[in-house]
Amino acid sequence: MIPKSTILPRQTAEFCALPLRHRWTATVATSLLALALVNCSGSKPAGNGRDQGPRNVGFVVVQPQDVPLVTELPGRTSAYRSSDVRPQISGVIRRRLFTEGALVKAGQPLYEIDPSPYRAAAAEAEANLASAQASAVAARATAQRYEPLVKIEAVSRQDYDNAVAAARAAEAAVAQRRALRESARIDLGRTSVPAPISGRIGRSLVTQGALVTAGQATALAQINQLDPIYVDIQQSAADLLGLRKLLAQGGASPSSADVRLVLEDGSDYDVVGHVQFAEAIVDESTGTVTLRAEFANPQGWLLPGMFVRARFSQAIDKGAFLVPQAAITRDSKGEAQLFVVGRDNKAKLRTVVAPRTQGVYWVVTKGINAGDRIIIQGTADLKAEQAIKPVPADSPQKVAPKRQGGKAGTAG
Incomplete structure (x- = not known):
């Protein structure tokens, strides 16, 4: 209801003269009019009407700075050295002399092949050499006796020449028998199969009692040298060509060839490696060039065949x-x-x-x-x-x- 103080005196008298029903209707109409005037006079909130100013x-x-051109490329690890253990003679495996998965040193015996037949062959070669040496002594003595006799024509010149030839043949037979003896000794020594390189040996592919032959397709075991270890990195030929053009134009300068690895589980390998070389040919099937990096691997965390990602700086982007x-x-x-x-x-x-x-x-x-x-x-x-x-x-x-x-x- 509108306060009486807001109504003028004459209007007050007229308002009071109205009947009660008309006074109520006038009061409602006046209130609605006042509310409409208030809404029309300020349609925007007070806060939004203020200028916000610059943002x-x-x-x-x-x-500008020199920013390394860091490249991340896929790669696989490969052994620094890898060698198959193979027999060089035929025979039956008598003993295995190593623990599978252990570290072995070059020259360490790994298998023993039954030496009996080779020991007998060596003894036979020794006897044959002795026989040849005895024959050579007799032939040499005959030639020496004939030498003064031929001068006085006590023997014919032909007999003397035959005696000298026989002595020389006997000396050649001695040399031949000596070589056969050496060969028999080598074969006897090969009954002990040594490690060709130092490294970690894998599982044995043959067991005691197995028959092995020289030149067989199946290796007895494999040894891999894992410290240091290689990482073969694949880079597309197009990227390598673009890098060489950038270097030639002077837009970048060569960088050191330090390499860091990200392992398969996402962790970083804490040893820094170095690029050794890049192959001079492009793989036709993949269009990539192989770069080989070398890493120290004292803990043996890197194993041949692991997938890794290599991060390295090939150049420095100047400015x-x-x-x-x-x-x-x-x-x-x-x-x-x-x-x-x-x-x-x-x-x-x-x-x-x-x-x-x-x-x-x-x-x-x-x-x-x-x-x-x-x-x-x-x-x-x-x-x-x-x-x-x-x-x-x-x-x-x-x-x-x-x-x-x-x-x-x-x-x-």
Whole structure:
């Protein structure tokens, strides 16, 4: 009900003269009119009517630097040395002299083949040599006796020549028998099968009592030298060609060939390796070139055949910029864009060249200059030429004391 103090005196008299039913109707109409006038006079909330001003944005200042061209490529480990243990003679395995999976040293006996037939062959060769030596002594003596006799013609010249030839043949027979004896001794020594290299031996592929032969297809066991160990890295020929062109144009300089590994479980291998060489041919089936790196493997964590990822720097990109990834967006054409703070504190949109990432950064090679302030915070719905209030990235916001009415303001 409208207070009486708001009604003029003449209107008050007229209002009181009305019947009670008419006075009630007039009161309701007056209230509705007053409410409509209030709604029409202020349709916007008081808080939204205030001008918000320039938007706060966070920026970082970028400077050119030498950025390594870090490449991550797939690779597989391979043994530094690998050798099959094979028999060089035929016979029956008498004993196995190693523990499967153990470390063995070069020359260490691994198997023993039954030596009995080879011991007998060596003894026979020794006897044959002795017989040949005796025959040679007799032939030499005959030739020596004939020598003075031929001078006085007591024996014919033909008999003397035959005696000299027989002596020389006997000497040759001695040399032959000596070689056969040496061969028999070598075969006897081969009844003990040694380790050809030092390394870790695998499982035995034959058992005691098995018959083995010289030149058989199946190896007795395999030994791999795992410390150091090789990692064969596959790089596409196109990438390698692009890198060589970049180096030739002077856009980058060669880098050290240090390599780090990421293992199959995602963990980093804590030993740094070094690239040894790159093959001079391209694999026709895959279009890749193999680079070989060498790693120390004292704990034996790397085993032949493991899949790894190799990270290494093949060159250094000179004068590039590292820009946080939050600053870079892509347009409909796929071109990289970012906002910089203009001199008039307006957002300037730049198209840049950002060919790759490195960690949490984009590597920008063209489009920005030293000292540019790159906007990395507050870019949502930001438009080119929009007025902004730049502050260093991650600056804390100051909260003003609460005003009367329970509202708090922020100081920019």
